[in-house]
Amino acid sequence: MITYKEFEVIRTLLKADKTPTDIATYVYLNIHYYVFKSKDEVAELTTSLEKKGYLNNGKVTETAIEELRPLKVNNAVILAAGGSDISAKSVYNMPKGLFMKNGETLIERQIRQLKEAGIDNITVIIGYKQELFFFLIDKWRVNIEINPDLKKNNIYSLYIAKNSLGSTYILNCDNYFEENPFSQYEYNSFHATVYKEDAHNELVVKKNQSGRILNIYSCVKSGECIYGHAYINFELSRRLVQYMEKEIDDFRVSALFWEEFINRHIDDLDMYVREYPSNFLYEFDSIQEIQNIDGLFLSNVSGWINEKICSVLNCTEDEISDINVLQKGLSNILFTFVVRDERYIFRYPGDSTHFFIYRKNECVANRLAAQAHVDDTYIYIDEQGAKISKFRENCIDLHGKYYTDIELMKQIARKIRAFHDMGYDLPNWKEYTYDPIWQCERLFKEASKIKGDLFKIFEKEWIMLRKLQHYADMDGVKHTMCHNDINIDNILMTETTLDIIDYEFAGYNDPGYDFGRVIAGIDYEVNDPKIKQILEAYFDRPATEKEYLHWMAYSAIHNWYYVGWALYKESINESSRDWMIFFYKQAKKLAAWCLPQYEAIYGYMEDPTTTPLN
Numbered sequence: 001m002i003t004y005k006e007f008e009v010i011r012t013l014l015k016a017d018k019t020p021t022d023i024a025t026y027v028y029l030n031i032h033y034y035v036f037k038s039k040d041e042v043a044e045l046t047t048s049l050e051k052k053g054y055l056n057n058g059k060v061t062e063t064a065i066e067e068l069r070p071l072k073v074n075n076a077v078i079l080a081a082g083g084s085d086i087s088a089k090s091v092y093n094m095p096k097g098l099f100m101k102n103g104e105t106l107i108e109r110q111i112r113q114l115k116e117a118g119i120d121n122i123t124v125i126i127g128y129k130q131e132l133f134f135f136l137i138d139k140w141r142v143n144i145e146i147n148p149d150l151k152k153n154n155i156y157s158l159y160i161a162k163n164s165l166g167s168t169y170i171l172n173c174d175n176y177f178e179e180n181p182f183s184q185y186e187y188n189s190f191h192a193t194v195y196k197e198d199a200h201n202e203l204v205v206k207k208n209q210s211g212r213i214l215n216i217y218s219c220v221k222s223g224e225c226i227y228g229h230a231y232i233n234f235e236l237s238r239r240l241v242q243y244m245e246k247e248i249d250d251f252r253v254s255a256l257f258w259e260e261f262i263n264r265h266i267d268d269l270d271m272y273v274r275e276y277p278s279n280f281l282y283e284f285d286s287i288q289e290i291q292n293i294d295g296l297f298l299s300n301v302s303g304w305i306n307e308k309i310c311s312v313l314n315c316t317e318d319e320i321s322d323i324n325v326l327q328k329g330l331s332n333i334l335f336t337f338v339v340r341d342e343r344y345i346f347r348y349p350g351d352s353t354h355f356f357i358y359r360k361n362e363c364v365a366n367r368l369a370a371q372a373h374v375d376d377t378y379i380y381i382d383e384q385g386a387k388i389s390k391f392r393e394n395c396i397d398l399h400g401k402y403y404t405d406i407e408l409m410k411q412i413a414r415k416i417r418a419f420h421d422m423g424y425d426l427p428n429w430k431e432y433t434y435d436p437i438w439q440c441e442r443l444f445k446e447a448s449k450i451k452g453d454l455f456k457i458f459e460k461e462w463i464m465l466r467k468l469q470h471y472a473d474m475d476g477v478k479h480t481m482c483h484n485d486i487n488i489d490n491i492l493m494t495e496t497t498l499d500i501i502d503y504e505f506a507g508y509n510d511p512g513y514d515f516g517r518v519i520a521g522i523d524y525e526v527n528d529p530k531i532k533q534i535l536e537a538y539f540d541r542p543a544t545e546k547e548y549l550h551w552m553a554y555s556a557i558h559n560w561y562y563v564g565w566a567l568y569k570e571s572i573n574e575s576s577r578d579w580m581i582f583f584y585k586q587a588k589k590l591a592a593w594c595l596p597q598y599e600a601i602y603g604y605m606e607d608p609t610t611t612p613l614n
Contacts, residue, residue, distance in 0.1 A: 002054070002067050007187045008035050009045050010054060010064050015183065019058045032179065033192075033274045071185045073169060073231070074121060076114050077161045079154050079258075080107060080173035081127030081147035095129050097173025107133075107173045111140050114169070117182035123164045124173075125157040152254040155261045159244045165237040170230045170258070176282040181229065189236045190274040191259065192228035192281060199223045203259055211272045216263035224273065226259050228281040236269050305386075309346065312380040312388050315339045336391050343393065349385030357504045359383040361432045365423070365481050365506030372422040374415045375499045377492065392492045392499070402488040403521035406530050410537035412491060412518060415500050416483070417538045420511050423481025432481065434507020436561045437469050443564030447571040454567060461584075463607045464591045465560045470608040471598035472510070472553040475546065482509050484558075487517040512551040516558025519551060520586050526552060526593040549597055556590030559583045 002010070012027045013019075020026035024043040028036055036042050049055040054064035080097045097107035104112075107124070114122055122140070126133045127147035136142045143164070147157045158170070169182060181192075191213070193205055204223035206215040216226060232240065243265050247253045253261060262269055306317050322338040326345075333348045349357075363381050370378035377389040401408055426432065448454045455462060483490075484505040492499045515538075519531045535543040535551060543551070566580035599605075 002064075004187050005035060005041075005045055006049055006054070007068070007071070007185070009042060009049060010060055010068065011183055011185055013055070013058070013060050014185075023058050032181070032280050033276050068185045071187060072167065073119055073182075073184055073186055074167040075164060076119050076122045076169040076171060076182075077158070077164055078107060078110060078122065078124045078171045078173055079157045080133060081125050081130075081150060081157045082154065082173075095132060095173070098132055101176075106176055107136070108140065110171055110173070110175060110177075111136070111142060113177065113180040114182050115140075116180060118184040119169065119182060123161055125161050127157070149254075153256050153258075155244070155256045155258045156248065156254055158258045158261075159248050162241045162244060165232065165241060167234055168232055168237060170232065172229075172283060174283045175228050177228070178280050181276075181281070186231045186233070188272055189230075189232045189270060190272045191226055191230040193224045193273045193275045194227040194278050194281065195223070195275065196225045196227075196278070197222045199225050202226065203257065205273055207273050211274075213266060213271045213273060215266065216259055224275060227283060228276065230259075230271075232271070236271065239265070239268055305346065305348070308380075308386055309337070309339070309344075309388065313339050313344070343391040344379065345389050345391045347385070347387040347389075357385075358432075358434075358507065359385050361434070361506045361508075362503045364426070364432060365483065365503040368422045368481055369419050369483075369500065369503060372418045374419045374422075375501055375503075376497065377499050377501060389501070392494055392497065394494055396493045396495070398488050398491060398493060402491070403523045406533055408493070409518060409530070409534045411498055412486070412500070413534045413538040415498065416486065416511075416514055416518070417540075419483065419500065420480045420514070423508070424478065426481055426508060429479075429481075429508045432506075432508040434482070434484065434509040436484075436509065436513055436557050437466060440465075440561040440564040443561075443568040447564070447567040450571040451567065458563075461560070461588065461591075464595065465557060465587065466608045467605055468553050468591050468594055468598070469557055470605065471595070471602055472512070472550055472557070474602055475550045477510055477512065477550055479509055480511050482507060482511060482514045484509070484513060486514055510554050512554030513558050515551050516555045516562070516586075518555075520555040520559060520590055522582075526590060549594060552590055553594045553598070556587050556594060559587035559590065563587060 008031060009027050012030055013023070015030075016026065023046050024039045027042045027046075028039045046055065046058075049064075054061055054067065078097075080095065082096070098105045100106075101109070111122055114120075120141075121143075123143040123145055124133060124136060125145050125147055127150045130146060133144065137144055145160050145164075147160050149156060154172075158165075167186070191205075196202060199220050199222050202223075202225035203216050203218055204220050204225055205213050206217070207213055207224070240262070244261070247261075247264075253264075256264075262271060306320070309320055310316060319339050320337050322336075322343075324336045326334040326336065334345060335348075336343055336345045338344075349359075360383055362385075363383055366375060366378055366381050366387075369375040377392060379390060380386075380388040398408070403409065444454045444458075483500060483503055484507060485502065486500060490500060490502045492501055515534075519534055524531055531552075532543065532548070535548065539547070560583070562583040563580060566576035566583060569576040570580070
């Protein structure tokens with residue numbers, strides 16, 4: 001029986017266009033995963049294969065090909081049904097497999113590479129936007145199978161393809177290979193892997209000395225990660241299908257990746273690793289990974305982005321370079337780019353933003369901020385949510401400074417005042433009216449559809465906050481255009497600039513609401529002298545006792561709104577991190593301080609939704 005290393009020499013030579021003059025060097029350099037220790041080892045194997053009659057003057061003999069016959073690959077299955085990952089995000093106008101690079105879709109590149117390797121029997125499992133894949137039937141003569149239940153993970157897609165499993169390559173439609181990794185022959189079942197320093201969101205393998213997979217697991221800092229394609233031979237396929245048929249209806253199984261299902265039975269399923277360098281194969285499960293494939297990002301996101309950039313910056317597509325997809329924010333998707341040596345940032349709105357963001361308000365507010373030189377990064381914004389800004393280089397990390405550096409907070413307060421002054425007496429101001437308590441009620445109602453009756457759970461808090469708004473509104477403070485979300489993430493500071501950015505929550509309302517995370521910081525008590533200094537910077541004079549009370553009241557209301565925001569985010573399976581408990585504590589602390597003072601001024605009231613003022 002031919003050994004694994006002998007097999008790799010023969011297979012590599014079969015893929016060569018012509019017999020290489022230096023066989024050892026050619027084989028050593030043309031295998032893109034770890035097999036041989038050195039060229040000398042390859043040379044020794046070559047000599048041995050010549051003696052066994054498998055090679056003749058560097059050419060593979062018929063004897064060798066006959067030896068390989070049981071190792072022949074029969075077919076391939078491409079998993080392209082996914083609809084619950086980034087391909088479903090509104091920023092993408094097609095499934096991931098149909099992203100194009102150099103005029104060729106990713107899935108067609110895979111199909112072409114398979115066919116070039118002699119694999120003609122190809123089955124594609126589709127589901128999400130399935131009709132967009134139908135052209136593959138005529139163009140590439142592939143088989144199409146439909147996954148009818150996209151709520152289940154890709155183990156269910158593999159189950160749909162169970163009749164096609166034999167000596168089979170398994171691919172995901174988002175794989176991209178710099179060179180063709182496929183062959184007519186494979187020695188044993190394997191899964192491609194790539195070592196990653198950051199493996200928090202990956203499946204990682206544990207293997208023995210021979211490379212056999214012993215365990216597949218997650219939640220580690222770094223390691224050899226499941227990545228790219230796999231191959232399963234006849235015996236593994238037979239056992240895998242038996243296990244799937246017994247267990248596929250178990251809800252705990254249908255939520256698994258197919259590799260996790262393999263791990264359930266890893267003692268009975270012999271599978272080995274094939275470790276590739278990170279620059280050989282790619283896949284993209286997150287938006288950041290798209291940029292790893294040159295030319296893939298801007299060519300495939302919603303088509304008007306290129307046009308928008310060119311129109312606003314008066315440039316051509318060829319002048320757009322150095323795309324850098326940033327970490328997805330809590331509401332948006334962001335990427336930076338360079339045009340004529342200047343770096344800009346483009347914002348594309350996230351899926352859930354339409355519920356609590358009024359783009360018309362944002363446009364008006366951001367333009368006012370630019371006029372007031374409160375946001376000098378502003379370049380362009382429209383009511384669809386697209387935004388282009390200057391990218392501030394070398395921003396100062398404000399963690400440890402925000403709240404504690406009183407001069408910084410005073411500078412922010414002056415910027416807020418400049419913005420507010422620009423927004424008073426705004427024409428058609430009623431179009432931009434923003435009632436924080438009403439907006440918060442909307443969020444609670446929507447989140448309650450998933451989380452239960454949140455108004456009942458937070459009944460006492462709602463009575464407190466409704467009372468507080470009724471009292472504060474009796475103060476008669478004039479409304480203006482407000483930012484409504486001023487926090488550390490929306491302050492950009494360099495050695496020479498300070499900008500307040502991101503006006504997504506803007507509206508015409510009480511100016512005190514803008515101080516929720518300016519004077520209600522973690523480090524401030526409700527009567528902290530620092531708050532008086534911040535308000536003095538805002539008013540350009542000391543605040544009166546009534547102004548102080550009013551601004552604290554609306555800071556409480558600000559934090560209560562964001563409790564609703566966090567609950568809504570959680571209800572649609574988007575993390576709000578640890579913000580919910582922060583906002584909850586702040587709202588309760590401030591409301592408890594303000595209410596007795598308002599009761600002393602205006603008299604006691606019960607729940608303002610049922611009882612009028614005394």
